[in-house]
Amino acid sequence: MVDRIADIWGTRTPHAKGTRWPVRVDTALAEGVSEGDVEKWVQSACTLCSNGCGCDIAVADGRMVGVRGRAVDTVNHGRLGPKGLFGSWQGMGRRRQNRGDRLTRPLIREGGTLVETDWGTAMTRIVDRSRTLLEERGPLSHGFYTSGQLFLEEYYTLAVIGKAGIGTPHMDGNTRLCTATSAAAMKESFGSDGQPGSYEDIDWCEAMFLWGHNMAETQTVLWMRVLDRLHGPDRPALVCVDPRRTAVAREADVHLALRNGTNQALVNGILREIVHRGWVDEDYVAAHTCGLEDLVATVEPWTPERTAEVCDVPADDVRRAAEIFGTSDRVLSTVLEGFYQSHQATAAACGVNNLHLLRGMIGKPGGGILQMNGQPTAQNTRECGADGDMPAFRNWDNPRHIAELARLWDVDPLKIPSWSPPTHAMQIFRYAEQGSIGLLWISATNPAVSMPDSGRIRRILASDELFVVVQDLYENETTEFADVVLPAAGWGEKQGTFTNVNRTVHLSEKAVDPPGEARSDLDIFLDYARRMDFRDRSGRPLPPWSTPEEAFDAWRDCTRGRLCDYTGLSYDQLRGGSGVPWPCNDEAPDGTVRLYSDGVFPTASEAAETYGHDLLTGAAVSAADYAALAPDGRALLKGADYVPSPEEPDDEYPLRYTTGRTVYQFHTRTRTGRAPQLQAAAPTMWIELAAEDAHSLGVSEGDRVRVVSRRGHIVAAARIAGGRPGVVFAPFHYGARGPDADQPPSSDEPTAANELTRTQWDPVSKQPLFKFAAVRVERLGSGDGPAPAPTTTASAPVDPAAVPPTRGRGGVVVREDIAPVEPPKAASEELS
Amino acid sequence: MNLTAVLTLLDQAEQDLATGFRTAAEGHAEEPDIHDICHNLAAQCEGRRVALAPLRERYGSTDTGGAADRLGTRVLSEARPGPLGLLRDLQDLYVQAAFAELTWDLLQQAGAALHDRDMLAVSQRCAREASIQQGWLRTRSKQAAPQTLVLAR
Numbered sequence: 001m002v003d004r005i006a007d008i009w010g011t012r013t014p015h016a017k018g019t020r021w022p023v024r025v026d027t028a029l030a031e032g033v034s035e036g037d038v039e040k041w042v043q044s045a046c047t048l049c050s051n052g053c054g055c056d057i058a059v060a061d062g063r064m065v066g067v068r069g070r071a072v073d074t075v076n077h078g079r080l081g082p083k084g085l086f087g088s089w090q091g092m093g094r095r096r097q098n099r100g101d102r103l104t105r106p107l108i109r110e111g112g113t114l115v116e117t118d119w120g121t122a123m124t125r126i127v128d129r130s131r132t133l134l135e136e137r138g139p140l141s142h143g144f145y146t147s148g149q150l151f152l153e154e155y156y157t158l159a160v161i162g163k164a165g166i167g168t169p170h171m172d173g174n175t176r177l178c179t180a181t182s183a184a185a186m187k188e189s190f191g192s193d194g195q196p197g198s199y200e201d202i203d204w205c206e207a208m209f210l211w212g213h214n215m216a217e218t219q220t221v222l223w224m225r226v227l228d229r230l231h232g233p234d235r236p237a238l239v240c241v242d243p244r245r246t247a248v249a250r251e252a253d254v255h256l257a258l259r260n261g262t263n264q265a266l267v268n269g270i271l272r273e274i275v276h277r278g279w280v281d282e283d284y285v286a287a288h289t290c291g292l293e294d295l296v297a298t299v300e301p302w303t304p305e306r307t308a309e310v311c312d313v314p315a316d317d318v319r320r321a322a323e324i325f326g327t328s329d330r331v332l333s334t335v336l337e338g339f340y341q342s343h344q345a346t347a348a349a350c351g352v353n354n355l356h357l358l359r360g361m362i363g364k365p366g367g368g369i370l371q372m373n374g375q376p377t378a379q380n381t382r383e384c385g386a387d388g389d390m391p392a393f394r395n396w397d398n399p400r401h402i403a404e405l406a407r408l409w410d411v412d413p414l415k416i417p418s419w420s421p422p423t424h425a426m427q428i429f430r431y432a433e434q435g436s437i438g439l440l441w442i443s444a445t446n447p448a449v450s451m452p453d454s455g456r457i458r459r460i461l462a463s464d465e466l467f468v469v470v471q472d473l474y475e476n477e478t479t480e481f482a483d484v485v486l487p488a489a490g491w492g493e494k495q496g497t498f499t500n501v502n503r504t505v506h507l508s509e510k511a512v513d514p515p516g517e518a519r520s521d522l523d524i525f526l527d528y529a530r531r532m533d534f535r536d537r538s539g540r541p542l543p544p545w546s547t548p549e550e551a552f553d554a555w556r557d558c559t560r561g562r563l564c565d566y567t568g569l570s571y572d573q574l575r576g577g578s579g580v581p582w583p584c585n586d587e588a589p590d591g592t593v594r595l596y597s598d599g600v601f602p603t604a605s606e607a608a609e610t611y612g613h614d615l616l617t618g619a620a621v622s623a624a625d626y627a628a629l630a631p632d633g634r635a636l637l638k639g640a641d642y643v644p645s646p647e648e649p650d651d652e653y654p655l656r657y658t659t660g661r662t663v664y665q666f667h668t669r670t671r672t673g674r675a676p677q678l679q680a681a682a683p684t685m686w687i688e689l690a691a692e693d694a695h696s697l698g699v700s701e702g703d704r705v706r707v708v709s710r711r712g713h714i715v716a717a718a719r720i721a722g723g724r725p726g727v728v729f730a731p732f733h734y735g736a737r738g739p740d741a742d743q744p745p746s747s748d749e750p751t752a753a754n755e756l757t758r759t760q761w762d763p764v765s766k767q768p769l770f771k772f773a774a775v776r777v778e779r780l781g782s783g784d785g786p787a788p789a790p791t792t793t794a795s796a797p798v799d800p801a802a803v804p805p806t807r808g809r810g811g812v813v814v815r816e817d818i819a820p821v822e823p824p825k826a827a828s829e830e831l832s
Numbered sequence: 833m834n835l836t837a838v839l840t841l842l843d844q845a846e847q848d849l850a851t852g853f854r855t856a857a858e859g860h861a862e863e864p865d866i867h868d869i870c871h872n873l874a875a876q877c878e879g880r881r882v883a884l885a886p887l888r889e890r891y892g893s894t895d896t897g898g899a900a901d902r903l904g905t906r907v908l909s910e911a912r913p914g915p916l917g918l919l920r921d922l923q924d925l926y927v928q929a930a931f932a933e934l935t936w937d938l939l940q941q942a943g944a945a946l947h948d949r950d951m952l953a954v955s956q957r958c959a960r961e962a963s964i965q966q967g968w969l970r971t972r973s974k975q976a977a978p979q980t981l982v983l984a985r
Contacts, residue, residue: 140983169978421975430863434915436983617869619967646868759864 002816004028004082005681005808008663008792009216009224011816014232017366020823021203021225025078027815028085029058029066041068045075045498045506045579047149047376047491048083048091048666050179051219052500054579055080057089057492057511064089064492064512066812073578074826075199075504078817081220083666085814086678091671092473092490102473103487104516114485119517119527122484126441127531129467129483133438134166139417143170143428143437146386147444148178148375151496151508153551154521155377155386156558158443160543161525163385164409165534169417170437172388173381174445176425177768178374181340183382183389184765185349186371187610188638189357190596191603191631192393193382194563197332197368198502198581198593200826202226204366207237207328209321211352212263212338212771213372216247217663217793219501222334223248237324241266242338243658244688244729245722246794254321257724258311260658261772264344265642267351269307270322272299274358279326284360288599290629291637295354298639310642312724325355330366337374337660342771346764347615347640357635363596370501377498383564384555388422388766392562393602393609396422397623400606408558409543410536421620424766425451426759433460441469443521444488446668448477449735452757452768453711471524474670477735488521489514495548496522497574503581503592505566507574522548563595563602578824593826596635603631615640618763645772647710647758649726653774655693656727657709659753660771663793665733673733681806685716685751686787688729689777691798694720701802702783706749709756709775715749717787718777722798728775729795730756835942836892842935843884845905849928849965850877852908856921859911863918866972873965880932880958887939887951905931915984919976926969933962 004010004026013022029035041056046067054073058066067089071078093102106122107114133141144162146155155173162171183193190196202208202225216223229236230251240252241263249255258266274280275296285292304322308315325331333356339348353369361367373379385391394401396418406413423431429451431437440461451457461468461481470482473490493514499505514520519527526546534542545551549571559566559582568584568591580591602608611626613619615638621629649656664682665672672678687705689697699705705718707728714730723729730753753770760769786803789795797803857870905928912920936959943951 137983140979420978421971423975423979426864427975431979434984436915436979613971614964614967617873617964617968618865618971619964620971621967643872646871760868761865763865763869 002814003808004085004814005664005677006792006806008082008220009227010079011818012228012231013818014228016232017206017229017234018204020825021077021228022819023071023078023821023823025069025071025817025820026080026085027066027068028080028812031811031813033060033065038065042492042509042511043070043575044492044508044511046080046084046088047498048087048671049081049219050373050375050378050501051075051221052376052498052504052506052579053080053084053221054506055084055088059511062512064092071821072824074824075500075579076221077823079221079224082664082678083672086675086812087666087672088491090675092492093674102515102518103475103485104518105487106517107482107485109483114482122486123527123531126469126484126528129439130532137438139167140170140436141438142166142168143432143440145425145428145440145442145445145447146173146381148173148175148373148378148381149444150377150521151498151548152377152380152384152555153496153548154525155380155384156391156555157522157525157543157551159385159391160409161529161534163416164411165529165532165542167415167417169420170423170428170431171386172423172425172428173386174425174447174450175375175378175381175387176766177450178337179340179378179382180767181345181349181762181765182335182371182373184346185353188346188350188612188615188636188764189353190601190635191608192563193389193609194393194595195370195501195503196362196595197370198826199225200593201332201366201368202229204330205236205332206330206366207239207324207332209239209241209325209331209333210248211241211333211335212340212342213334213336214242214244214246214248214338214660214794215334218336218661219372220663237328239321239324243724243727244794254317254324256311256313256317256321258313260656260727261343261645262311262642263339263342263348264351264640265302265307265310266318267348268299268302268639268642269304269318270325271295271351271354271358272302273304273319273322274326274355275299277322277326280358281360284599285358288634289357289637290631290634295637295639298641326359330364331356331359331361332366332368332370334370334372336372338771340767341769343645343769344640344642345762345767345769350615350638354637354639357637363594363599368594373501376500379499379501379503383499388424389609390418392559392564394562395609395611397611410538410540411542412537424761426761426766426768429457429460432463432466435465438465439467439469441471442478443471446476446478446670446735448481449668449752449754450732452754452770453759454752454754455712456759471521476668476670486524487516487518488524489518493518494520494522497552499582504579505569505574505582506579507571522551600633601635603636604633612636612638613764615764616643646760647772647774649774653709653776655775655777657707657730657756657773657775658727658771659730659732659757662731662733662790662795664790665731667733668735669733676811677808680809682788682790684788685714685734686719686731686789686795687716687777688719688721688723688789688795690723690725690727691720692725693777694718697777697779699777699779700782701797701799702786704780704783706778706780707756707775708778709773711758712750712755714751714753714755715780716751717783719787719789719795720798721795728777732770833891838935838938839884839888839891842932842939843881843888845928845932845935846877846881846884848905848907849925849932850874852925852928853877855908855911856925859921860918866918869968873968876961876965880961883954883958887954915976915980919973919980922969922973922976926966926973929962929966929969933959933966936962
């Protein structure tokens with residue numbers, strides 16, 4: 001038995017470059033349940049981060065009683081992280097408690113309060129309002145805000161309902177908050193969404209750059225893979241870009257602890273070094289890219305000294321990082337929220353793409369890019385068109401792409417909302433605020449906590465004019481504002497597929513029945529479509545399918561010939577073995593490990609998902625201008641100068657605020673907060689201060705502090721941690737409601753990190769920017785002991801003696817089996 | 833030389849455009865992207881005035897009192913309220929930005945005719961920047977148009 005709360009990444013299995021990552025099978029079972037008691041193991045993959053670890057769900061007496069990593073899966077080679085081990089199955093629990101129990105019956109608002117009802121009554125209420133709005137005001141009165149947590153089949157169904165049934169451009173997912181920049185950067189650089197690299201690149205690389213990516217906490221199993229290289233015989237160099245002293249930073253050869261908000265300056269500085277010191281792969285750049293001249297001119301002012309001054313890092317560290325990037329034979333980059341949710345998000349993420357393109361370091365083993373996702377099924381939200389995009393990476397601005405969809409769905413092309421850019425999440429809420437959206441359907445997300453300036457979001461949701469439908473597992477801060485609440489089935493209670501960061505598609509089977517009358521999101525969407533009587537031009541029901549597998553098969557047709565080609569995949573193929581990375585078709589029947597090995601990118605006008613944007617303003621490039629640029633298969637080197645963020649610190653608000661995750665919680669703790677082991681490790685809100693700032697404020701470990709921004713304030717206990725001076729960090733998991741009845745009620749003071757964040761978004765990706773705001777900190781008084789922050793992570797105290805170490809607790813038994821079988825071999829992979 | 837008049841006119845046009853962007857930024861601060869981006873664009877306009885200054889010094893900047901002095905565009909000094917007001921303000925800014933972009937383009941030609949490499953380089957860069965500003969105004973207007981024209985109350 002191992003304590004995987006204390007030992008987050010588990011036992012090391014080091015290996016050498018170019019060899020396969022050894023298997024370690026991690027198993028968690030409820031205390032008192034032995035393997036012999038498990039009646040069946042049901043294939044799935046974990047949905048508590050974006051890594052997509054293959055796993056089997058243990059079932060006994062019709063309940064989920066544990067989970068085990070799948071040794072055959074190329075993503076995780078048997079491993080699971082703490083969230084997967086403890087949170088995945090316990091988070092679906094339905095034990096009775098005073099509050100926070102699963103939703104089992106629909107609720108409707110009667111006289112101001114939510115009361116239980118039956119499905120017919122709830123759906124009729126939605127359909128009546130929907131019909132009235134469509135008749136009186138048309139399709140633009142409807143908005144859909146979904147998730148990065150549903151399955152592919154559900155997103156595609158929602159996309160068809162929204163885009164072909166209703167015809168509204170107002171569809172987005174909370175993926176806007178987590179991965180919109182990832183997609184936008186790939187579209188701008190490569191012409192289309194679609195991950196170039198693969199996790200297998202970790203096994204090959206000679207240097208790794210983690211750009212704003214606290215992988216050790218956000219994707220623990222991926223970090224295990226990195227650790228096993230770092231502790232192996234030919235350790236790759238590691239460069240970490242992060243203002244906090246994360247576990248990644250502690251392992252790094254170079255830690256660039258820059259001021260949050262200055263990523264673009266740093267990337268420009270490194271690009272300039274690559275150019276000036278002759279590390280550009282001239283042949284590759286000439287054959288496979290366009291835009292070099294403009295990029296070189298843009299980065300030219302960014303000397304190491306100027307970069308160092310703006311970012312507040314040593315100039316020699318900028319040089320050293322550039323040297324590692326410029327001289328290593330196989331460089332792998334990963335990028336996440338430190339870039340995606342910060343100032344000049346898309347520009348900085350494109351800057352990383354530019355570095356790889358300049359060095360020809362893309363599509364080869366160990367040389368590649370992972371523009372990460374924040375959520376398990378975010379890739380599908382993007383692919384399927386449940387967000388602002390058109391399904392299968394089609395371009396809304398290309399009439400031929402829209403005509404393809406119209407043929408596929410048998411609807412009038414004009415029905416498909418392609419007359420303007422799709423509406424992003426923040427704009428959907430703005431239209432709701434202004435009253436032009438009258439029905440907002442929220443599925444599997446909790447915007448009352450997760451969106452910026454949450455006070456404003458709550459006011460919008462509370463408006464009498466807005467009819468709010470919320471479809472979720474549990475009551476939460478958002479359901480409080482709903483007119484109708486629909487109880488949804490979740491992970492392990494329904495069937496479907498989803499696709500992870502490196503394009504690997506997994507099938508997740510139904511292990512148990514959903515509680516009470518809860519239904520899968522697919523069934524709910526289809527019920528709505530049938531009641532609305534959406535029809536195609538031939539009079540057939542739209543969408544025509546009624547099961548997950550039928551929806552998947554329809555999706556395959558939609559992807560034929562596109563970059564995300566699923567035509568070679570089926571439920572049968574996904575059963576039993578490993579997940580399979582798309583494209584998977586006749587040419588690549590076992591899937592494809594990495595894209596762009598041939599240096600040919602989907603940038604031709606006919607193929608591209610977008611004609612691109614100006615990175616500073618978001619101005620769209622017209623079809624004619626794009627055609628004149630004629631990238632024709634070459635990648636685009638797009639640069640942008642650094643500009644200061646719109647809210648720089650000043651005398652009144654002298655500190656830089658940033659938000660993020662802790663390893664033990666996911667999002668607003670819907671599932672992780674219900675796993676006692678995870679909840680105990682990170683139970684309530686804290687504020688992280690650098691030791692220098694704490695000293696000058698007179699704050700000691702555990703003191704109660706108030707953090708104030710121009711939007712509002714929060715109150716929590718202070719953790720004195722090892723981050724850079726001038727930066728205040730807050731975890732974003734803690735809203736007003738606790739999911740655990742054991743948890744003492746929080747004080748009346750607000751605690752949610754987003755009370756302080758500014759309503760702002762990146763001009764290209766439209767991703768809200770949570771990683772910079774100006775704040776001040778005030779000491780309120782001493783607390784009752786140390787802050788409730790974990791000691792095992794970036795929030796480790798500077799004085800380890802001041803805080804008892806974070807340890808596990810009983811209830812679940814975890815086991816690790818080292819190398820019980822040979823490692824799996826990835827499709828078309830050449831590892832020995 | 834009529835060039836001097838055009839240089840003066842362009843300086844005025846950029847100043848007006850900057851004012852207009854700031855007006856829109858503050859008048860439509862409820863639209864966070866408008867607020868942030870318009871302030872950045874106003875700063876770009878001021879930057880173009882700075883780039884123009886050496887040329888005005890070199891060629892003089894006296895008014896001619898002739899036809900060139902009458903700037904045909906209107907400065908946006910007060911934002912219009914509501915969604916339609918936003919759309920109309922963006923349209924006005926578009927006209928102003930188009931005027932600036934075209935004038936920089938004309939300066940490129942003058943620079944070529946005068947063999948003035950500085951003028952060529954500066955006007956080329958500024959014409960492109962002004963053109964991207966137009967592009968943004970078009971992009972943002974198109975984003976707002978369907979909801980504003982069909983549904984907004």
